[in-house]
Amino acid sequence: MINIMKGLRPLKHIFNEKRWKWYDFQQKDEEKIKELISQSPARREWLENIKDRKANLLDLNTETKGDEYIWGSLIYQQDIEEKGEKNIFHFYICEDFFITVDFDFSILDVSDIGVHKQMEQAENAVEGFFILLGKILASYLQKIDAYEERLHELLWEMKEQNNLEILERIYENRHELLIWKNLVIPIVELKFIAEEAYGKGVHEQAEFNRVETRVERIRMLLTEYQEAIDTMIRLEEVVSTHRGNEIFKTLTVITILFTPVTAWGAVWGMNFKFMPELEWKFGYVFAGVLIFATTAGLYYYLKKKGWIGDILKVKKKNRFFE
Structure with missing residues (x-):
């Protein structure tokens, strides 16, 4: 492998007995990039398209047989909290060489x-570029493993606490999952674009197949985690609905049970001139017994009908409903 150096940064790498090259630039190397692509209108168009680009872009050219090329921009890192905190690199790929701008190992x-x-073992630049994609996907898999651990912890915390904070964390995990999907989708598209540009022959390349396998692994994991999160959300909704119904039922029963107190209190709070029971010696006791008896009778009726249910029971620890 031969490196042409500019200061401490290698700009050009030559691989596999000079069969193909990788030009590794930063935005500050714009003059070097212009010098390299000065003879090609297509590459000059690529450079114009990637200037100040902050979003994914994928395109290809197959007009000239044997001179197919792929170019674009790829977001390969995204902060889960801040929309603007992301890393993007730009690329131009043909069989003899590929160019990257702002790629950070x-x-x-x-x-x-x-x-x-x-890359020394890669047959051409297309396979060499897929080595980079493979490394990107490998880093995704490592981070998805950490995501799986957090999701597992959240699953058990939901059973232990099951409150608004847990629901917020569930939706935060769902949001993170969507970010992972958005990172993988352009790589899936890039895989199809490579097939379109270079035919089924790319499947004979080990690195292309490795990328394809890693993409399928990641998509399988994300699908499974999506189902797990959706199940957690549905379970949370069922529990919340059940508890809301229990609260409503409890308030209704309490209101009904206090109806005799309210009714009899309203009767004896009236200002009629003739209320003989107010003069009774045991009128206070009579009122208390009457209120208690009517309340107990009402409670017995509700209990017999099964309308009270479990509202008087205290919820046990680590249980969703009981």
């Missing part, structure tokens, strides 16, 4: 030396 937590060793 440190974000993926992988060694560029190890990647270069892999």
Whole structure:
């Protein structure tokens, strides 16, 4: 492998006995990029399209047989809290070389030396580029493993606490899952674009197949986690609805049970001139017994009808309903 250096940063890498090249630039290397692409109108169009680009972009050209190329921009890192906190790199791919702008190995937590060793075995630049995609997907898988652990903890916390804070965290996890899906979708499209540009022959490349397998792994995991989160949300909705109904039923029963107190209190609170029971010696006791008897009778009636249910029971720890 040969490196042409600019200061401490290698701009050009040559692989597999000079069969293909990788030009690795940053935005500040714009003059070097212009010098490299000056002879190609298509590459100049690519450079114009990627300037200040902050979103995914994928395109290809198959007009000239044997000179197919793919170009665009790819968001390969996205903060789950801040929309603007993301990392994007730009690329131009043909069989003899590929160009990347603003690709950062440190974000993926992988060694560029190890990647270069892999690229020495790549047959052409297309396969070399898919080595980079494979590393991106490998970093996704590591982070998705950490996501799985958090989701597992949340599953049990939901049973133990089951409050508004847990519901908020469930939806935060759902939002994070959507971010992962949005990161993977452009790579899936890029895989199809490579097939369109270079035919089924790309399936003979080990790195293309590795990317394809990792994409399927990630999509399978995300689908399973999506189902788990949807189940958690449905369960939370059922529990919340049940508890809301129990609260409404409890308030209704309490209101009914206090109806005799309210009714009899209203009767004896009237200002009629002739109310003989107010002069009775045991009128107070009589009123208390009457109120208690009518309340007990009403409670017995509700209990016999089964309208009270479990509202007088205290919810047990780590139970959803009881």
